[in-house]
Amino acid sequence: MSWLSKVRNSLSGLAKSDTPDTLWMKCPSCGEMLFAKDFEANLSVCTKCEHHGRIGAKARFDQLLDAGYTVLPTPKVPENPLNFRDTKKYPDRLKAARAATPYPDALTNALGTIEGTKAVLGVQDFKFMGGSMGMAVGEAFVAGADRAIAENCAYVICTAAGGARMQEGILSLMQMPKTTVATRRLAAAGLPYIVVLTDPTTGGVTASYAMLGDVQIAEPGALIGFAGQRVIQDTIREKLPDGFQRAEYLHAHGMVDMVVHRKDLKGTLAMLLGYLARKEVA
């Protein structure tokens, strides 16, 4: 369990304002002891070193959308199509993930406005089975894009995933072309598709919709890549360069447009939508 999930679990059942003032945590980056309440109030960014903590869909919606947004239903998909079990049954893993997070799978969409401009915002929650892309994520992505087309607005996606959901085997791999059909539909409709890469975004998610944005934004320090670092190290048997596969590294290599601090993210999105969004027909 990550440090953040530990904190989240200890917070579950408490409304945000009920977070005890005395609950503290240790920043995984600089080791600073922080009050959980201060940390949350600072958008889950370390007040000392600016480390961007992982956050779920609800926190993202609250941070990026204006008040009064609507969380869209997560489409139903066939569950456990391969009748998969590894050390645990797949349905048991789903059940545990659903108990630990508020939404039925790893990708949730909301319809709202960003500083007044309408948008559909999709958020992947790394806490839900590592944000992994199975059929539910693929179907939710398509639904989010289709809703944006129906609303004639942008689709903004905050990615976070270890990759494809292995428990769905080949059916998870097929979500790569499936979600790409959706990004093509957005393009055909002339609507902006903006990707916010958050920590971590790797594997089949990076190698499909996470790299196809009109504008690619990354959060500071986010791990973003195709292959896992251990796999790369096992293959080439060389030391990986400092900052390898981090947001700033991708920016330096021309893979993202900008690295944006979480406090500036909403403003940046609003500015972009101001340029790119379809104007309302009078």
Place this chain on the structure above:
Amino acid sequence: MISFLDFEKPIAELEARIAELRATADGSDLDIDSEIGKLAKKSAGMLMATYARLTPWQKTQVARHPQRPHMVDYLRLIFTDFVPLAGDRTYGEDAAIIGGLATLDGRKVMLIGHEKGHDTPSRIKHNFGSAKPEGYRKAIRLMQMASKFGLPVVTLVDTAGAFPGIEAEERGQAEAIARSTEACLALDVPMVAAILGEGGSGGAVAIAAANKVLMLEHSIYSVISPEGASSILWRTSDKAADAATAMKVTAQDLLALKVIDAIVPEPTGGAHRDPATTARSLADALGRELSTLAAYTPAEIVRQREDRFLAIGSL
């Protein structure tokens, strides 16, 4: 000489016994001839029985057999007038993906596929079939050219996966794969993909998002290698066989899941025992699909391909 896989050991022993008898027989002793005949019949029967019920893990080994015919073998056996086209016009030429203009039974196509190599120098040249971003960007370039000149696209997929390396990441492996998949979906000409051996994850799907997807009888297609799944999901290196079964990686599994459209039969004992016959079956299967798709309008071709992938996971 066919090299035998571990699970073929009883057949290998019989074949060794037959070879031994032949060496001593000198063609004169009728008793030995009939003995050889009996053993040969037994060996053929065992081969047929073994290959009729290969486990997913055994199929994985057949799919990776060092003598299994590769892209270059099919190129030689069933394609004519090949004009190789190289380079991504941005960075380099990646021999892990071969492409060019080719003719299949009189039909002009754009041919793109992975090549693994067959000995140490060629394996190094082709990077064991693991492509880098420039390989996928070359594939994109060739697909767009095919569309421009109205040529159908045939892809032959055979890769353990896209190359996991520092330079590949620096040059945008993920973006290259995503754009290659997108290029497949954008094609307004027919596209048929065939998995020859290994269809390894994103590196495979990047050139396999086709109107029709075929698999050779003993090939595999998977989101992660069985070994990778074993280490990640079971946290041990020795559950690859279980992972292969659980993930449903075989052509038969994938046909049942409607992820592929047809299975190309292999001769008894696998493609490596008779590459020419396998290649003929592949050519016939590709031809069948291309003929069917030739009747579609460009808009229908795009739509059919989109619907095919949208349907996977929808209730």
